[in-house]
Amino acid sequence: MRDTLVLNASFEPLSTVTLNRAIVLVLQDKAVVEQAHPELRMRGADVDIPAPRVIRLCRYVRVPFRRRAPWSRRGVLIRDRHRCAYCGRRATTVDHVVPRAQGGADSWLNTVASCAEDNHRKADRTPEQAAMPLLRQPFEPTPAGAMLLSLGAEDFDALPSWLAQDAA
Numbered sequence: 311m312r313d314t315l316v317l318n319a320s321f322e323p324l325s326t327v328t329l330n331r332a333i334v335l336v337l338q339d340k341a342v343v344e345q346a347h348p349e350l351r352m353r354g355a356d357v358d359i360p361a362p363r364v365i366r367l368c369r370y371v372r373v374p375f376r377r378r379a380p381w382s383r384r385g386v387l388i389r390d391r392h393r394c395a396y397c398g399r400r401a402t403t404v405d406h407v408v409p410r411a412q413g414g415a416d417s418w419l420n421t422v423a424s425c426a427e428d429n430h431r432k433a434d435r436t437p438e439q440a441a442m443p444l445l446r447q448p449f450e451p452t453p454a455g456a457m458l459l460s461l462g463a464e465d466f467d468a469l470p471s472w473l474a475q476d477a478a
């Protein structure tokens with residue numbers, strides 16, 4: 311199931327919802343479609359509308375405080391676009407830059423996407439100890455950026471440029 315990005319009335323990214331949920335919000339006049347999938351339409355008994363990729367709430371929702379993006383292995387793989395931080399090939403595992411055995415944390419700045427081979431080769435060593443320099447430095451995405459990234463690379467590339475910049 312594709313996800314739809316939900317923007318606040320102020321255009322700030324809030325969350326993602328399933329396509330079905332997004333359509334319900336639009337049909338209930340709680341949200342308007344900001345961007346639709348170019349070729350996907352939702353057809354039902356009384357409905358024939360373009361499938362929304364981005365919707366915006368009609369009423370402003372107050373967000374009490376700005377959380378940090380929660381760390382997850384899936385999030386790291388998506389952030390790094392499934393590219394190994396050591397060789398650039400397709401990554402399926404998450405490597406701790408400073409290994410957990412040496413006190414390294416589960417955090418955005420201490421984890422990178424890695425191919426299984428490099429992850430195994432590096433083992434419980436730092437990049438310096440293993441002589442395996444990082445091709446790029448890990449970064450902590452903003453909560454909105456992490457949300458956009460969670461939509462997936464394919465959808466991400468098709469988002470309006472002013473949104474995509476926020477997640478860069």
Ligand SMILES: [Zn+2]
Nearest residue numbers: 394397425428
């Ligand atoms: Zn690799």
